[in-house]
Amino acid sequence: MFLPLGLNLKNKKILIVGAGAAAAQKIRALKKYKAQITLLAPEIKFRTNYKKIKKTYAAADLADYALVYACTNDRKLNRQIAADARRRNILVNVCDDPRHSDFISPAIYKRGIMSAAVFSDGRDVRRSLRWRGRIREIL
Numbered sequence: 076m077f078l079p080l081g082l083n084l085k086n087k088k089i090l091i092v093g094a095g096a097a098a099a100q101k102i103r104a105l106k107k108y109k110a111q112i113t114l115l116a117p118e119i120k121f122r123t124n125y126k127k128i129k130k131t132y133a134a135a136d137l138a139d140y141a142l143v144y145a146c147t148n149d150r151k152l153n154r155q156i157a158a159d160a161r162r163r164n165i166l167v168n169v170c171d172d173p174r175h176s177d178f179i180s181p182a183i184y185k186r187g188i189m190s191a192a193v194f195s196d197g198r199d200v201r202r203s204l205r206w207r208g209r210i211r212e213i214l
């Protein structure tokens with residue numbers, strides 16, 4: 076089970092491994108919170124001003140980061156990233172495998188200082204998106 080909490084991102088460096096559709100979704104949420112993001116992938120599939128490291132992943136790339144998102148299209152590699160991160164006491168999100176994640180990515184509705192975050196313990200994303208839509212309508 077996953078605990079909802081508010082994380083202070085000040086002075087926390089975030090690494091996203093993989094730079095395709097899933098990574099783009101993470102960035103869309105993170106940029107609203109002024110996160111310090113670095114992207115690492117051999118192929119960056121969208122335009123961004125965030126720091127980019129163009130290479131294939133190696134465990135040593137995790138040094139210096141407080142949070143890691145494993146967002147490659149290789150399920151085995153994502154799990155490997157999770158194992159490497161855990162060994163370094165870095166919290167990790169695996170975009171295609173909540174069971175191997177320390178935290179999951181909620182559907183967020185943010186307005187000013189207020190944030191509503193909805194998740195389903197990684198079990199029913201569509202339901203999370205529907206709930207967010209309802210919250211947006213109510214507000």
Ligand SMILES: C[C@@]1(CC(=O)O)c2cc3[nH]c(cc4nc(cc5[nH]c(cc(n2)[C@H]1CCC(=O)O)[C@@](C)(CC(=O)O)[C@@H]5CCC(=O)O)C(CC(=O)O)=C4CCC(=O)O)c(CCC(=O)O)c3CC(=O)O
Binds near residue numbers: 176178183194203
């Ligand atoms: C575990 C988790 C990943 C994590 O924690 O990182 C996860 C996993 C999976 N997502 C899947 C599918 C889709 N995910 C989206 C979109 C989002 N998914 C997000 C979160 C999460 N998704 C976490 C759990 C959250 C929770 O607990 O509810 C959002 C809210 C936030 C974000 O990603 O930042 C973001 C919206 C961003 C926004 O709008 O703000 C869409 C829609 C789209 O792409 O437009 C589809 C297509 C749906 C369709 O088919 O209709 C599948 C495939 C199986 C399936 O279909 O169910 C898996 C499972 C798997 O791959 O194993």
Ligand SMILES: NC(=O)C1=CN([C@@H]2O[C@H](COP(=O)(O)OP(=O)(O)OC[C@H]3O[C@@H](n4cnc5c(N)ncnc54)[C@H](O)[C@@H]3O)[C@@H](O)[C@H]2O)C=CC1
Binds near residue numbers: 094116117120170
């Ligand atoms: N919101 C969510 O959580 C979503 C999750 N997904 C899931 O996310 C996974 C990835 O999907 P997409 O982003 O659509 O894939 P994609 O094909 O668009 O992007 C994959 C990225 O991974 C990178 N990559 C591949 N091998 C690598 C390596 N060895 N080292 C570093 N980077 C590497 C590629 O260069 C590319 O940038 C899929 O399993 C999919 O099911 C997809 C969409 C939404």
